[in-house]
Amino acid sequence: xxxxxxxxxxxxxxxxxxxxxxxxxxxxxxxxxxxxxxxxxxxxxxxxxxxxxxxxxxxxxxxx
Numbered sequence: 001x002x003x004x005x006x007x008x009x010x011x012x013x014x015x016x017x018x019x020x021x022x023x024x025x026x027x028x029x030x031x032x033x034x035x036x037x038x039x040x041x042x043x044x045x046x047x048x049x050x051x052x053x054x055x056x057x058x059x060x061x062x063x064x
Contacts (some may be wrong), residue, residue: 007024015064042055 026032033056040051054063 013064015062017060017062019060023059027061028058033045 020026024037027036054061
């Protein structure tokens with residue numbers, strides 16, 4: 001099992017990138033984008049966070 005280092009600081013801002021399997025351009029599909037937004041909102045209910053900005057591209061997204 002991998003051991004990940006996690007930096008946690010109250011009030012900190014984090015940048016991350018998510019890349020889908022095989023970099024297929026699935027994020028061009030409107031229903032899939034809507035499902036992604038719904039999933040993010042469900043997580044925010046349990047673990048509150050703010051999205052300062054994001055860039056959604058056909059095969060990945062960047063989030064701050």
